[in-house]
Amino acid sequence: MSWITARRRRPVAGYAVVLLGLILVGAVYATITGSGNSAAATAPTTSAAQIARGQQIFDQTCATCHGLQAQGTPAAPSLIGVGSAAVDFQVSTGRMPAKALGAEQDEAPPKLTPQQTRDVAQYIGSLAGGPAIPTPAEVSTSGANVALGQELFTADCAQCHNFDGAGGALTYGKYAPALTNATPTQIYEAMLTGPEAMPVFNNTTITPNEKRDIIAYVTDTRTTPNPGGFSLGRVGPVTEGLVGFLGLLFFMVLAAMWITAKHRKTTDE
């Protein structure tokens, strides 16, 4: 009988099997979830050809809900005047084309290629203007004032998105998403256009410089390593309390059980 088979009836065998099962499940889950995100659009060059392509994409993919003239239907709002920035944000974060109507569209792998995204964004922008996709220079964070970004973020963003951009609950099933995967362009566009329930922070309320400061703060913080260990999601005391109870106390109870355990009866004892 092999070593492991001989020990199959030991009490620890049961725990070992459960632990193995948990590890396996966790590994499988980790490999099948996890999302990527597309790169932001590069500097847009509007041309008639691009707008025509964009119109074609729009008619095929978006018009069902948004109407052939982008005038909106009961299912979806009008896109007239939202600007290319809004479209670029929604499509590049995979929220649009929407999978299903619901309280909120979730971030997802984008369904259109970056080129297609740019095209349809330019088409919508050509309809009635609106905020444009920012240039790379506009979203560059070099020389940004991170401290000011922190102040602005705390006063105007953290109440929905959480101090670390980990997201938070809104009403009726809506939520402010986590900012983990948002590119600088997407952050800029979101502030500028106020997607879904998010308020609009136009360029005269929060200036482009200030937007860059906020972007610098967000991108800086989320890449800051956690010197204290695993971040536990940077959610705050809720997860800390869970870990305290489930982890710490449980470990201590196991230790207590070991220390006070009755001695195993062996033949030579």
Added chain:
Amino acid sequence: MSDPSAPQGLPDEPAEPPAARHRVIGTPPPAQARTLLGDGASGETGAGDGSPPMRRELPADPSNPVKAKRAERVVALCFILSMLASIGFIAAYVGLEVHSVDAVLRSNLALGVSMSVAFLGLAVGATVWVRRIMPTVELTEERHPMRSSPEDRAAFAETFQEGAEASQFVKRPLLRRTLIAATVPLAVAPLVLLRDMGPLPGTTLRHTVWRKGLRLLTYGANTPITSAEFSSAGGMITVIPDGYQDDPEALAQATAIIIKFQPGVLQPPTVLNWTVDNIVCYSKICTHVGCPAALYEQTTHHILCPCHQSTFDAPRGATVLFGPAPRPLPQLPLTTDSQGYLVAASDFHEPVGPSFWERG
């Protein structure tokens, strides 16, 4: 093995239980008990009893020397590991600097791991020592009832009584009453000393620093704002009074938010005279317990306080829709100054923030 004259009638040991070995965590081993004292006849505890017992109570050595020797090596290994970890801790402290996030991460990891191993080594070693090297023993100790003997109780009562009489406390009411009278103000005095811990509230909570003509600044950037700049419907921003950027006490009462609406959305009970170009200003201090109520949902026009989810209807005077807040958010009257910047027309027309007794 048990002494037949042992008190408490401990039965002779039964044979070992049959069938499969079962490990019961937490319940004690079966009685291989020996009583604590040789002279169990009186049933007294070990305390305060005549001469100490003559015979040995604890076995000197474990029953299985081979296993004990093996365990001893395990324990020694644990202790040596612990020692090395402690030395490692000191080395990590000396060798690893901090002063940057990455450096702190490394230092924390090194110090923490070495400390954990040091303690774990001691813990595991000590546990194995107790369980496998110290001989297994189970002893019985008698409890004495908590209640003292009637004689002791009577004696105490008598002593107490005698003392009370000797002190004359019971017999002389004048002494008694004046003593009590003396202690009362003495007990109150320390509380009185606390009076200067803070100023009297007066009417401080009824007002904020907002007054006519005071500009609204966007917090952080601290720049004033015109209605032409704050032009996008669905916009929201935090504003503070001009000149009070570094005054937390003022900000704790005066912080506000401005929201821009499409035409026709704002309606009573919002005071439309206090709005400028469909821009309305509400106090940011939640009327529940004072958190900044700052979540604004552009689509539903709801202001949500993240602390306890009080929800206010922004187009309708911030009326409470859900949650524990008792009152709408106060509205700040807005107007514009000569250069077009948004300014307050006056202070809030009611106290901001949580309820208090004198609020009325």
Added chain:
Amino acid sequence: MSIDRALREIGGELDDRFHAARGFRVLFRKIFPDHWSFLLGEIALYSFIILLLTGTFLTLFFQPSMTEVVYHGSYTHLDGVKMSQAYASTLNISFDVRGGLLMRQIHHWAADLFMAAIFAHMLRIFFTGAYRKPRETNWLIGIVLLTLGMLEGLFGYSLPDDLLSGTGLRITEGVLLSVPVVGTYLTFFLFGGPFPGNDIIPRLYVIHVLLIPALMLALITAHLFFMFHQKHTQMPGKGRTNTNVVGAPTYPYFMAKTGAFFFFTFAALALAGTFAQINPIWLYGPYTPVGISAGSQPDFYMGFLEGTLRMFPSWTWDLAGHTVPWNVLIPALVPLGLLFTGAALWPMLERWITGDKSEHHLNDRPRNAPTRTAIGLAAITFYGVFWLEGANDVIADHLDISLYVTTEIARYAIFIAPVVAYIVTKRICLGLQRKDLHLLEHGVETGIIRQLPSGEFVEQTRPLTEEEVAALDVRRPPALPAGASAREQEVPPPGLRGGLGRARLRLNKVVTETVPVEEHGDGYGHGNGHGNGHPAAERAAVASSRGEGVPDDADGSAGHGGAPAGS
């Protein structure tokens, strides 16, 4: 040997001065019973010691001042940001003091573990009935320690003056303001003026570092002394009675085990402080009354109060120029007051209901006190609903439940869930008692199947060993002493007269509801009844399979219990 002689010398000198020989011998020989659940209190004790040690380290570097400074330390993301000295010094400890972050994290984890252990320990005491006479004082001390611990933790994590804990202080101010008549005065006195002021952090510091720890140290000492003096309770088992303690002596066994456990506690906390980041104040940012984060919660032991505040509807009274905000007052005072007062009064209440004034040194198994266990579970459920509500926005976000729905559910659950918990628990306890009774009567299943001559299959059981019988402990809470008469004409005894007395009688019936066990000779339960249930041939077959003689029909109880199978 010289060591031996040296020890004798030292011992002699000490004894000459302190009359120590007998006392120390008693101490060394004191028996400590062994059960893992008895170590829960030690988790709390050792966490407390670790809090003192790490806390002292932190006081060497922390500056409890609200003076505004501009930060230029090693955490460059906040370079140039204005903050209080308290916050800046905490950043300093985290990033510019070697071992500082580790000590901060161990300190905070130890506080969490301390409170968690107190809860676990308190529940253990409750469910085993260890609070009964003579230990009611210790129970009360424990409740006071729990309250002090909560306050200590609240003040402690407020010291760094970061956004999260500052929000907590703001809420505290709002709650204090709501107190009728004196609320505004209390608030202004505590904060030294309007919120936030400059005084709150230094004042909390003194309370956190000196006043409450001193109180707790004194109470913990008293708690331990009483436990020593009255001796620890023990679990029922073979050879254990209400008048003895069975276990191993303090010296060297218990000392070694408790020492090992101390190191385990320290190791667990060190591991947590290394691998689990806690209270990352540099991410929260310094406190400003202008800002707030989504998902703001206090530490878990204050979560209960947070939930009460979230759940309560917006009731308020405005009368004659004065406001009484029930929406703040009631959640802050009533649920916690109910729980703690109920807990404090419970030993006395139970004594009154059961009329049981004797000393108890044997623990109950929770199933053997079904009503007590059920009430305990109901209280836990009551606490738990509030606790979960305190995290409702995090739950709503992560479990995709609509935010308002969580609160609505909680508003109903707070009434329904404890009742359901009570009923379910009580029934489970009674069911477990029946299972125990079944074991006592029929023995343990061995998995060995025998075929009877009639063709029927029957499982062979073995009777319980003496230890197993003792562990099952047939003790039940006593019904009221004789005199609780059912006849109308008889005058009830003094304790049962009048409305209160009748209520007492009724409560007694509920509390002492249990599965009756009658010992019948050597066997248990329905010795006579059992004989009727099975045909004689079968009983004979079953009995012979156990190697016993054919049972006597008249008795029917022979063949159960008494003779161990192995002999």
